Amino acid sequence: MNIRITLDGKEIETTAGTLLVDVAADNGVYIPTLCYQRGKPCLGTCRACSVRVNGNVMASCTVPVAEGMTVEVDAADLNDMRKALVELLFAEGNHNCPSCEKSGRCELQAVGYEVGMLVSRFPYRFPPRTREHVAKYIWLERDRCIFCQRCVEFVRDHETGRKIFTIDDRGTHASIEIDVALADRMPPEQVREAAELCPVGCIIAKGVGYDKPIGQRKFEVKSIRERTLERSRK
Amino acid sequence: MTRPIQPEIPSHTLPAATLDPQTRAKREEKIQVAMIALCGCWGCTLSFLDMDENLLRLLDKINITRSSLTDVKRIPHRCAIGFIEGGVANDENIETLEHFRENCDILISVGACAVWGGVPAMRNMVPLGECLKEAYLDAPTAETDAPPRIPHHPDIPKITTHVYPCHEVVKMDYFIPGCPPDAASIFKVLDDLVNGREVDLPTSLIRYD
Incomplete structure:
Protein backbone atom coordinates (compact mmCIF):
# COMPACT_ATOMS: atom_id res chain seq x y z
CA MET A 1 0.00 0.00 0.00
CA ALA A 75 18.92 17.80 13.23
CA ALA A 76 21.76 19.13 15.38
CA ASP A 77 20.66 17.26 18.51
CA LEU A 78 20.10 13.98 16.64
CA ASN A 79 23.45 14.21 14.82
CA ASP A 80 25.12 14.74 18.18
CA MET A 81 23.18 11.87 19.77
CA ARG A 82 24.26 9.42 17.05
CA LYS A 83 27.82 10.68 17.39
CA ALA A 84 27.65 10.16 21.18
CA LEU A 85 26.43 6.58 20.66
CA VAL A 86 29.42 5.83 18.43
CA GLU A 87 31.77 7.57 20.89
CA LEU A 88 30.39 5.35 23.66
CA LEU A 89 31.34 2.26 21.68
CA PHE A 90 34.88 3.56 21.16
CA ALA A 91 35.25 4.34 24.89
CA GLU A 92 33.70 1.05 25.99
CA GLY A 93 36.05 -1.45 24.33
CA ASN A 94 39.65 -1.22 23.17
CA HIS A 95 39.51 0.06 19.62
CA ASN A 96 43.09 0.46 18.49
CA CYS A 97 42.67 1.12 14.76
CA PRO A 98 46.41 1.35 13.98
CA SER A 99 46.92 -2.26 15.12
CA CYS A 100 43.69 -3.75 13.77
CA GLU A 101 43.47 -6.04 10.74
CA LYS A 102 39.95 -4.78 10.05
CA SER A 103 41.01 -1.13 9.77
CA GLY A 104 39.82 0.34 6.49
CA ARG A 105 37.02 -2.19 6.17
CA CYS A 106 35.61 -1.79 9.69
CA GLU A 107 32.06 -0.49 9.83
CA LEU A 108 32.50 1.05 13.29
CA GLN A 109 35.47 3.03 12.00
CA ALA A 110 33.63 4.02 8.81
CA VAL A 111 30.57 5.13 10.78
CA GLY A 112 32.89 7.06 13.14
CA TYR A 113 34.12 9.02 10.11
CA GLU A 114 30.56 9.64 8.90
CA VAL A 115 29.32 11.00 12.23
CA GLY A 116 32.47 13.15 12.45
CA MET A 117 33.92 11.62 15.60
CA LEU A 118 37.39 13.02 16.40
CA VAL A 119 37.61 11.93 20.03
CA SER A 120 35.26 10.26 22.51
CA ARG A 121 33.67 12.64 25.01
CA PHE A 122 33.51 9.69 27.43
CA PRO A 123 36.53 8.46 29.41
CA TYR A 124 38.22 5.54 27.68
CA ARG A 125 37.76 2.46 29.88
CA PHE A 126 40.54 0.14 28.70
CA PRO A 127 38.78 -3.00 29.96
CA PRO A 128 41.00 -6.09 30.21
CA ARG A 129 39.53 -8.69 27.84
CA THR A 130 41.06 -12.03 26.97
CA ARG A 131 41.46 -13.21 23.39
CA GLU A 132 40.02 -16.54 22.30
CA HIS A 133 42.15 -18.47 19.82
CA VAL A 134 41.20 -22.09 20.49
CA ALA A 135 39.06 -22.49 17.37
CA LYS A 136 40.93 -23.77 14.31
CA TYR A 137 39.92 -21.11 11.78
CA ILE A 138 38.64 -18.21 13.87
CA TRP A 139 40.39 -15.78 16.16
CA LEU A 140 38.17 -13.87 18.58
CA GLU A 141 39.59 -10.43 19.45
CA ARG A 142 37.19 -9.50 22.26
CA ASP A 143 38.68 -6.00 22.72
CA ARG A 144 36.81 -4.94 19.60
CA CYS A 145 33.37 -6.52 20.15
CA ILE A 146 30.49 -4.04 20.20
CA PHE A 147 27.82 -6.67 21.04
CA CYS A 148 25.81 -6.03 17.88
CA GLN A 149 24.75 -9.70 17.86
CA ARG A 150 25.03 -10.06 14.08
CA CYS A 151 27.17 -13.20 14.49
CA VAL A 152 24.88 -14.55 17.23
CA GLU A 153 21.80 -14.43 15.00
CA PHE A 154 23.14 -14.96 11.50
CA VAL A 155 26.02 -17.42 11.80
CA ARG A 156 24.64 -20.88 12.42
CA ASP A 157 25.82 -24.43 12.06
CA HIS A 158 24.72 -25.62 8.61
CA GLU A 159 23.70 -29.08 9.84
CA THR A 160 21.91 -28.39 13.11
CA GLY A 161 21.05 -24.70 12.82
CA ARG A 162 22.58 -24.14 16.24
CA LYS A 163 24.21 -20.84 17.15
CA ILE A 164 28.00 -20.77 16.89
CA PHE A 165 28.50 -17.45 18.68
CA THR A 166 26.77 -16.40 21.90
CA ILE A 167 27.01 -13.57 24.38
CA ASP A 168 27.78 -14.70 27.88
CA ASP A 169 26.84 -12.71 31.02
CA ARG A 170 25.58 -9.12 31.13
CA GLY A 171 26.70 -5.50 31.38
CA THR A 172 30.44 -4.93 31.84
CA HIS A 173 30.86 -8.70 32.31
CA ALA A 174 29.35 -9.46 28.89
CA SER A 175 31.65 -11.44 26.62
CA ILE A 176 31.36 -12.91 23.15
CA GLU A 177 31.83 -16.67 23.17
CA ILE A 178 32.42 -19.23 20.44
CA ASP A 179 31.30 -22.87 20.30
CA VAL A 180 34.64 -24.35 19.29
CA ALA A 181 33.27 -27.75 18.17
CA LEU A 182 30.75 -26.11 15.84
CA ALA A 183 33.21 -23.43 14.69
CA ASP A 184 35.77 -26.05 13.71
CA ARG A 185 33.37 -27.61 11.20
CA MET A 186 32.52 -24.32 9.52
CA PRO A 187 33.40 -24.50 5.81
CA PRO A 188 36.01 -21.90 4.69
CA GLU A 189 33.30 -19.93 2.89
CA GLN A 190 31.29 -19.56 6.11
CA VAL A 191 34.39 -18.51 8.06
CA ARG A 192 35.00 -15.77 5.49
CA GLU A 193 31.35 -14.68 5.68
CA ALA A 194 31.43 -14.56 9.49
CA ALA A 195 34.57 -12.41 9.46
CA GLU A 196 32.94 -10.11 6.93
CA LEU A 197 29.65 -10.00 8.83
CA CYS A 198 31.40 -8.73 11.97
CA PRO A 199 31.18 -4.92 11.77
CA VAL A 200 34.41 -4.63 13.76
CA GLY A 201 37.62 -6.68 13.90
CA CYS A 202 36.38 -9.12 16.54
CA ILE A 203 35.85 -12.20 14.37
CA ILE A 204 39.08 -12.64 12.45
CA ALA A 205 39.75 -15.47 10.01
CA LYS A 206 43.07 -17.03 10.97
CA GLY A 207 45.85 -16.84 8.42
CA VAL A 208 44.57 -13.73 6.65
CA GLY A 209 45.83 -10.67 8.55
CA TYR A 210 46.36 -7.52 6.52
CA ASP A 211 45.40 -8.38 2.96
CA LYS A 212 44.94 -4.95 1.35
CA PRO A 213 47.36 -2.03 1.28
CA ILE A 214 46.34 1.29 2.82
CA GLY A 215 44.45 3.34 0.27
CA GLN A 216 42.85 0.29 -1.39
CA ARG A 217 40.78 -0.93 1.54
CA LYS A 218 37.00 -1.31 1.34
CA PHE A 219 35.85 2.00 2.81
CA GLU A 220 38.77 3.93 1.33
CA VAL A 221 37.72 2.90 -2.16
CA LYS A 222 34.10 3.82 -1.41
CA SER A 223 32.75 5.24 1.83
CA ILE A 224 30.07 3.49 3.87
CA ARG A 225 27.67 6.34 3.02
CA GLU A 226 28.17 5.84 -0.72
CA ARG A 227 27.82 2.08 -0.36
CA THR A 228 24.57 2.34 1.64
CA LEU A 229 22.96 4.79 -0.78
CA GLU A 230 24.23 2.92 -3.84
CA ARG A 231 22.87 -0.42 -2.62
CA SER A 232 19.45 1.14 -2.21
CA ARG A 233 19.38 2.42 -5.81
CA LYS A 234 19.83 -1.08 -7.21
CA MET B 1 71.25 4.50 43.50
CA THR B 2 74.42 6.08 44.82
CA ARG B 3 75.28 8.58 42.06
CA PRO B 4 74.96 12.13 43.47
CA ILE B 5 72.32 14.28 41.84
CA GLN B 6 73.91 16.90 39.58
CA PRO B 7 72.50 20.44 39.68
CA GLU B 8 70.16 20.73 36.72
CA ILE B 9 71.02 23.22 33.94
CA PRO B 10 67.98 23.70 31.72
CA SER B 11 69.07 23.97 28.09
CA HIS B 12 67.05 27.14 27.50
CA THR B 13 69.24 28.98 30.03
CA LEU B 14 72.43 28.18 28.14
CA PRO B 15 73.99 31.05 26.14
CA ALA B 16 72.66 31.35 22.60
CA ALA B 17 73.46 33.56 19.61
CA THR B 18 71.30 36.69 19.69
CA LEU B 19 69.04 37.51 16.77
CA ASP B 20 69.41 40.83 15.02
CA PRO B 21 66.58 43.16 16.18
CA GLN B 22 65.01 43.38 12.70
CA THR B 23 64.57 39.63 12.30
CA ARG B 24 63.39 39.35 15.87
CA ALA B 25 60.74 42.06 15.37
CA LYS B 26 59.56 40.42 12.14
CA ARG B 27 59.25 37.04 13.86
CA GLU B 28 57.37 38.42 16.81
CA GLU B 29 54.69 39.93 14.55
CA LYS B 30 53.77 36.46 13.28
CA ILE B 31 51.43 33.91 14.81
CA GLN B 32 53.52 31.85 17.21
CA VAL B 33 53.18 28.07 16.81
CA ALA B 34 54.76 25.38 18.98
CA MET B 35 54.70 21.58 18.75
CA ILE B 36 55.96 18.87 21.04
CA ALA B 37 55.72 15.11 21.41
CA LEU B 38 54.92 13.40 24.72
CA CYS B 39 54.61 9.60 24.77
CA GLY B 40 54.44 8.97 21.02
CA CYS B 41 56.67 7.92 18.16
CA TRP B 42 57.20 11.37 16.57
CA GLY B 43 55.30 10.15 13.52
CA CYS B 44 52.84 13.02 13.88
CA THR B 45 55.76 15.46 13.92
CA LEU B 46 56.85 13.92 10.63
CA SER B 47 53.32 14.48 9.33
CA PHE B 48 53.73 18.11 10.40
CA LEU B 49 56.91 18.24 8.27
CA ASP B 50 55.04 16.48 5.48
CA MET B 51 53.08 19.68 4.95
CA ASP B 52 56.06 20.44 2.69
CA GLU B 53 55.52 23.53 0.55
CA ASN B 54 52.25 24.27 2.35
CA LEU B 55 54.34 24.85 5.46
CA LEU B 56 56.59 27.24 3.53
CA ARG B 57 53.55 29.18 2.37
CA LEU B 58 52.35 29.48 5.96
CA LEU B 59 55.74 30.66 7.18
CA ASP B 60 54.85 34.20 6.04
CA LYS B 61 52.22 34.16 8.75
CA ILE B 62 53.51 31.80 11.41
CA ASN B 63 56.70 31.42 13.38
CA ILE B 64 57.53 27.98 14.76
CA THR B 65 59.02 28.34 18.21
CA ARG B 66 59.51 25.34 20.49
CA SER B 67 59.40 22.19 18.39
CA SER B 68 61.54 19.24 17.41
CA LEU B 69 62.18 20.98 14.07
CA THR B 70 63.71 24.08 15.65
CA ASP B 71 65.28 22.43 18.70
CA VAL B 72 64.02 25.24 20.96
CA LYS B 73 63.56 23.59 24.36
CA ARG B 74 61.16 25.96 26.10
CA ILE B 75 58.37 28.14 24.75
CA PRO B 76 60.16 31.53 24.64
CA HIS B 77 57.00 33.64 24.73
CA ARG B 78 53.26 33.16 24.60
CA CYS B 79 52.07 31.10 21.61
CA ALA B 80 48.79 31.26 19.75
CA ILE B 81 48.77 27.59 18.74
CA GLY B 82 50.31 24.52 20.34
CA PHE B 83 50.28 21.04 18.79
CA ILE B 84 50.68 18.06 21.11
CA GLU B 85 51.64 14.64 19.87
CA GLY B 86 51.56 11.62 22.18
CA GLY B 87 49.75 10.73 25.37
CA VAL B 88 50.74 11.24 28.98
CA ALA B 89 52.80 8.36 30.37
CA ASN B 90 55.18 9.94 32.92
CA ASP B 91 55.60 12.98 35.17
CA GLU B 92 57.79 14.79 32.62
CA ASN B 93 54.92 14.48 30.10
CA ILE B 94 52.56 16.09 32.62
CA GLU B 95 55.00 18.96 33.22
CA THR B 96 55.53 19.55 29.48
CA LEU B 97 51.80 19.43 28.76
CA GLU B 98 51.04 21.89 31.56
CA HIS B 99 53.83 24.18 30.29
CA PHE B 100 52.15 24.14 26.88
CA ARG B 101 48.69 24.75 28.33
CA GLU B 102 49.97 27.73 30.32
CA ASN B 103 51.75 29.22 27.31
CA CYS B 104 49.40 28.49 24.39
CA ASP B 105 46.04 30.06 23.60
CA ILE B 106 44.88 27.06 21.59
CA LEU B 107 46.06 23.52 22.26
CA ILE B 108 45.51 20.72 19.73
CA SER B 109 45.77 16.94 20.25
CA VAL B 110 47.46 15.46 17.18
CA GLY B 111 47.28 11.74 16.55
CA ALA B 112 45.90 8.62 18.21
CA CYS B 113 48.23 8.79 21.26
CA ALA B 114 47.27 12.35 22.17
CA VAL B 115 43.60 11.72 21.38
CA TRP B 116 43.10 8.49 23.34
CA GLY B 117 46.46 7.06 24.39
CA GLY B 118 47.24 5.08 21.25
CA VAL B 119 49.70 2.21 21.13
CA PRO B 120 51.38 3.11 24.49
CA ALA B 121 47.91 2.84 26.11
CA MET B 122 47.93 -0.88 25.34
CA ARG B 123 49.68 -1.20 28.71
CA ASN B 124 46.56 0.19 30.43
CA MET B 125 45.10 -3.31 30.50
CA VAL B 126 48.09 -4.64 32.46
CA PRO B 127 49.07 -3.56 36.00
CA LEU B 128 52.15 -1.28 35.98
CA GLY B 129 54.16 -3.65 38.17
CA GLU B 130 53.69 -6.46 35.66
CA CYS B 131 54.69 -4.18 32.77
CA LEU B 132 57.95 -3.18 34.45
CA LYS B 133 58.64 -6.77 35.47
CA GLU B 134 58.17 -7.95 31.90
CA ALA B 135 60.30 -5.12 30.49
CA TYR B 136 63.23 -5.20 32.91
CA LEU B 137 63.25 -8.35 35.02
CA ASP B 138 61.92 -11.14 32.80
CA ALA B 139 63.02 -9.65 29.49
CA PRO B 140 65.24 -11.85 27.29
CA THR B 141 67.47 -8.80 26.82
CA ALA B 142 67.89 -8.15 30.58
CA GLU B 143 71.50 -7.76 31.69
CA THR B 144 73.03 -11.08 32.64
CA ASP B 145 76.13 -9.87 34.48
CA ALA B 146 74.15 -7.79 37.00
CA PRO B 147 71.16 -8.61 39.17
CA PRO B 148 68.02 -7.64 37.22
CA ARG B 149 66.51 -4.39 38.44
CA ILE B 150 63.94 -1.83 37.44
CA PRO B 151 65.76 1.46 36.65
CA HIS B 152 65.16 4.11 39.26
CA HIS B 153 66.89 7.48 39.40
CA PRO B 154 65.74 11.05 40.06
CA ASP B 155 66.78 11.95 36.48
CA ILE B 156 64.49 9.31 34.98
CA PRO B 157 60.89 10.49 34.68
CA LYS B 158 58.48 8.58 36.88
CA ILE B 159 56.10 6.47 34.84
CA THR B 160 52.36 6.96 35.47
CA THR B 161 50.08 4.06 36.41
CA HIS B 162 48.19 4.42 33.12
CA VAL B 163 48.70 6.21 29.82
CA TYR B 164 46.26 9.11 29.60
CA PRO B 165 44.89 11.07 26.66
CA CYS B 166 45.97 14.75 26.83
CA HIS B 167 42.42 16.00 27.41
CA GLU B 168 42.22 13.99 30.64
CA VAL B 169 45.15 16.03 32.00
CA VAL B 170 44.57 19.56 30.66
CA LYS B 171 41.87 21.14 28.50
CA MET B 172 42.47 20.50 24.80
CA ASP B 173 40.72 22.70 22.24
CA TYR B 174 40.86 20.65 19.04
CA PHE B 175 41.54 17.07 18.01
CA ILE B 176 43.14 15.65 14.89
CA PRO B 177 42.89 11.83 14.98
CA GLY B 178 45.04 9.49 12.90
CA CYS B 179 48.11 7.33 13.33
CA PRO B 180 49.60 9.55 12.11
CA PRO B 181 47.13 12.08 10.71
CA ASP B 182 47.71 13.15 7.13
CA ALA B 183 49.75 16.30 6.61
CA ALA B 184 46.61 17.57 4.86
CA SER B 185 44.58 17.25 8.08
CA ILE B 186 47.15 19.18 10.14
CA PHE B 187 47.41 21.80 7.40
CA LYS B 188 43.61 22.18 7.21
CA VAL B 189 43.36 22.84 10.96
CA LEU B 190 46.38 25.18 11.02
CA ASP B 191 45.19 27.03 7.91
CA ASP B 192 41.68 27.45 9.38
CA LEU B 193 43.13 28.87 12.60
CA VAL B 194 45.67 31.14 10.91
CA ASN B 195 42.99 32.58 8.65
CA GLY B 196 40.44 33.01 11.43
CA ARG B 197 38.02 30.41 10.08
CA GLU B 198 36.10 27.97 12.25
CA VAL B 199 38.08 24.71 12.43
CA ASP B 200 36.30 22.09 10.36
CA LEU B 201 37.89 18.76 9.49
CA PRO B 202 35.94 17.24 6.56
CA THR B 203 34.95 13.55 6.66
CA SER B 204 37.50 12.80 3.93
CA LEU B 205 40.35 13.92 6.23
CA ILE B 206 39.23 12.02 9.35
CA ARG B 207 41.02 8.73 9.91
CA TYR B 208 41.89 6.69 12.96
CA ASP B 209 44.86 4.71 11.60
Missing part, protein backbone atom coordinates in the same frame (compact mmCIF):
# COMPACT_ATOMS: atom_id res chain seq x y z
CA ASN A 2 1.38 3.39 -0.97
CA ILE A 3 1.62 5.91 1.83
CA ARG A 4 3.13 9.36 2.33
CA ILE A 5 5.58 10.30 5.05
CA THR A 6 7.60 13.44 5.74
CA LEU A 7 11.35 12.90 5.82
CA ASP A 8 13.44 15.91 6.89
CA GLY A 9 10.64 18.23 5.79
CA LYS A 10 10.27 16.57 2.37
CA GLU A 11 7.13 14.64 1.49
CA ILE A 12 7.87 11.26 0.02
CA GLU A 13 5.81 8.33 -1.21
CA THR A 14 6.67 4.83 -0.07
CA THR A 15 5.21 1.43 0.79
CA ALA A 16 3.64 0.83 4.20
CA GLY A 17 5.63 -1.53 6.43
CA THR A 18 9.03 -0.90 4.83
CA LEU A 19 11.73 -0.27 7.44
CA LEU A 20 12.36 3.44 7.93
CA VAL A 21 16.14 3.08 7.59
CA ASP A 22 15.67 1.57 4.09
CA VAL A 23 13.09 4.18 3.05
CA ALA A 24 15.56 6.91 4.02
CA ALA A 25 18.38 5.29 2.02
CA ASP A 26 16.08 4.89 -0.99
CA ASN A 27 15.45 8.63 -0.81
CA GLY A 28 19.12 9.56 -0.58
CA VAL A 29 19.20 10.09 3.20
CA TYR A 30 22.05 8.17 4.84
CA ILE A 31 21.43 6.92 8.36
CA PRO A 32 24.45 5.20 9.98
CA THR A 33 23.91 1.59 11.09
CA LEU A 34 26.16 -0.92 12.84
CA CYS A 35 23.97 -3.90 13.65
CA TYR A 36 21.44 -3.54 10.81
CA GLN A 37 22.07 -4.95 7.36
CA ARG A 38 19.62 -4.44 4.54
CA GLY A 39 17.73 -7.64 3.80
CA LYS A 40 18.42 -9.21 7.18
CA PRO A 41 16.02 -9.10 10.16
CA CYS A 42 16.57 -6.09 12.38
CA LEU A 43 18.46 -6.55 15.66
CA GLY A 44 18.05 -3.08 17.15
CA THR A 45 21.08 -3.46 19.38
CA CYS A 46 23.43 -0.61 18.44
CA ARG A 47 20.95 2.33 18.24
CA ALA A 48 23.35 4.17 15.91
CA CYS A 49 20.43 4.70 13.48
CA SER A 50 18.38 6.71 16.00
CA VAL A 51 16.10 9.35 14.44
CA ARG A 52 13.03 11.27 15.58
CA VAL A 53 9.68 9.81 14.57
CA ASN A 54 6.60 11.91 15.40
CA GLY A 55 8.63 13.62 18.15
CA ASN A 56 10.07 10.46 19.73
CA VAL A 57 13.63 9.23 19.29
CA MET A 58 13.78 5.65 18.08
CA ALA A 59 16.09 3.31 16.16
CA SER A 60 15.05 3.63 12.50
CA CYS A 61 15.88 -0.02 11.75
CA THR A 62 13.07 -1.05 14.12
CA VAL A 63 10.38 1.23 12.65
CA PRO A 64 8.09 0.10 9.81
CA VAL A 65 6.81 3.26 8.06
CA ALA A 66 3.14 4.22 8.40
CA GLU A 67 0.90 6.85 6.79
CA GLY A 68 1.58 10.41 7.87
CA MET A 69 4.80 9.76 9.83
CA THR A 70 7.01 12.78 10.41
CA VAL A 71 10.68 11.80 10.49
CA GLU A 72 13.68 13.92 11.38
CA VAL A 73 17.17 12.62 10.59
CA ASP A 74 19.31 15.71 10.08
